[in-house]
Amino acid sequence: MWDKKAKKKIGDRVLRPESLMMSYGYRPEWSEWAVKAPIFATSTFVFESAQAGKDFFAKAYGLVESTPDEEMGLIYSRLNNPSLEILEDRLTLWDGAEASAVFESGMAAISTTALSYLRPGDLVVISEPCYGGTEYLFHEILPQFDIQVECFRSSEGVEALNRTLDVEDRRERLRMIYVETPSNPTNDLVDIQGCARVARECSSEDRRVLLAVDNTFLGPVFSQPLKHGADLVIYSLTKYVGGHSDLIAGAVLGPSDLMDQIKGTRTFLGNMAGPFTGFLLMRSLETLKLRMEAEARGAMVLADFLADHPKVKTVSYLGHLKEGDPRHDIFKRQCTGPGSMIAFEVKGGEEEAFRFLNALKLIKLAVSLGGTESLAEHPGAMTHSDIPLEDQEKIGITPAMCRISVGVEDPQDLVADVSQALDHI
Numbered sequence: 002m003w004d005k006k007a008k009k010k011i012g013d014r015v016l017r018p019e020s021l022m023m024s025y026g027y028r029p030e031w032s033e034w035a036v037k038a039p040i041f042a043t044s045t046f047v048f049e050s051a052q053a054g055k056d057f058f059a060k061a062y063g064l065v066e067s068t069p070d071e072e073m074g075l076i077y078s079r080l081n082n083p084s085l086e087i088l089e090d091r092l093t094l095w096d097g098a099e100a101s102a103v104f105e106s107g108m109a110a111i112s113t114t115a116l117s118y119l120r121p122g123d124l125v126v127i128s129e130p131c132y133g134g135t136e137y138l139f140h141e142i143l144p145q146f147d148i149q150v151e152c153f154r155s156s157e158g159v160e161a162l163n164r165t166l167d168v169e170d171r172r173e174r175l176r177m178i179y180v181e182t183p184s185n186p187t188n189d190l191v192d193i194q195g196c197a198r199v200a201r202e203c204s205s206e207d208r209r210v211l212l213a214v215d216n217t218f219l220g221p222v223f224s225q226p227l228k229h230g231a232d233l234v235i236y237s238l239t240k241y242v243g244g245h246s247d248l249i250a251g252a253v254l255g256p257s258d259l260m261d262q263i264k265g266t267r268t269f270l271g272n273m274a275g276p277f278t279g280f281l282l283m284r285s286l287e288t289l290k291l292r293m294e295a296e297a298r299g300a301m302v303l304a305d306f307l308a309d310h311p312k313v314k315t316v317s318y319l320g321h322l323k324e325g326d327p328r329h330d331i332f333k334r335q336c337t338g339p340g341s342m343i344a345f346e347v348k349g350g351e352e353e354a355f356r357f358l359n360a361l362k363l364i365k366l367a368v369s370l371g372g373t374e375s376l377a378e379h380p381g382a383m384t385h386s387d388i389p390l391e392d393q394e395k396i397g398i399t400p401a402m403c404r405i406s407v408g409v410e411d412p413q414d415l416v417a418d419v420s421q422a423l424d425h426i
């Protein structure tokens with residue numbers, strides 16, 4: 002078998018993920034020496050013999066023991082497909098994960114994680130705010146399956162998580178802590194190590210409490226939660242990893258034992274990504290670091306401009322955290338860059354925010370984020386509109402708030418656009 006690990010090194014030097022994104026997990030001799038892995042547009046795979054088919058199924062369905070490095074034979078594209086397997090191998094390199102699973106969307110990754118590990122009577126505690134779709138899944142869908150969902154304010158830290166747990170028998174029923182850091186849209190940070198400690202404290206011999214972290218805003222380039230004690234890391238690959246606003250996908254990464262269960266659930270929920278999405282994501286991974294770094298440089302320029310503008314009330318941007326702010330400590334510990342998401346409040350309310358958004362010329366008025374083009378939106382009226390108004394305010398989403406995802410345009414062109422749009426207020 003091809004030894005993948007050998008390919009990660011030259012002599013003693015362990016190669017950086019960005020150096021491996023063009024080649025890792027694929028050998029040109031498999032496909033007529035094509036430098037790029039082709040799109041394996043096939044629903045099913047031919048078995049060499051009936052016995053080979055039987056052996057592949059036995060392994061896929063866990064009927065026989067397999068060694069950690071053993072590859073699963075190719076069966077059917079709802080279970081596995083080379084375009085997705087190569088992608089999953091490459092994704093693991095950034096986070097230092099043992100395994101990864103790719104899905105048809107970020108929401109599919111989140112819901113499959115929840116359905117893999119939560120059972121009636123269990124408690125899951127989530128940080129707030131989270132992406133609106135995640136909030137809806139946890140607060141509206143999971144309780145229908147008798148799963149109790151409680152929350153804590155990200156900005157109030159691990160003390161708030163502990164307060165939420167210090168009620169009745171919640172610690173005994175806790176099964177998962179679900180955290181989004183930085184949070185969408187407010188850029189709050191949650192202390193991953195602190196949450197991991199709580200998860201370990203609440204675990205018992207027969208009930209391991211899992212810490213799942215949505216790393217969409219900074220990862221995998223500027224943040225790797227598994228290195229800080231998270232059990233599972235989740236992505237909307239639609240955002241930075243896809244990076245071109247031309248696909249929808251998601252991923253979960255973690256240790257092989259946890260990922261086996263998630264991949265098993267994925268097989269039967271049937272929400273595996275397709276081979277063309279896999280191909281697009283591999284194209285994207287080649288430039289991931291370049292894009293995220295360029296976008297972060299642009300965001301710094303734009304955030305500085307916004308912070309000094311007389312029509313702007315507040316700016317929430319990780320690059321502005323100051324020494325002494327508890328969030329700054331978390332930032333230094335678990336992030337290597339501030340990323341390129343900016344939330345800010347204009348002076349006034351929804352009307353003033355809408356006037357600004359309607360006047361943008363270069364920046365597109367659209368939801369989503371992490372693409373090469375800058376996008377602006379109004380969280381309260383758009384991505385987070387399914388959260389009741391009074392709850393929005395409690396978690397820091399106000400009618401005057403706009404969110405910008407900074408792309409790769411010239412930063413001064415973005416400043417010019419934002420400047421003229423603010424003049425319309």
Ligand SMILES: Cc1ncc(COP(=O)(O)O)c(C=O)c1O
Binds near residue numbers: 218239249369
């Ligand atoms: C932080 C975060 N997580 C998850 C999702 C859901 O991802 P998807 O739209 O790919 O299903 C989003 C979408 O905006 C998001 O911002």
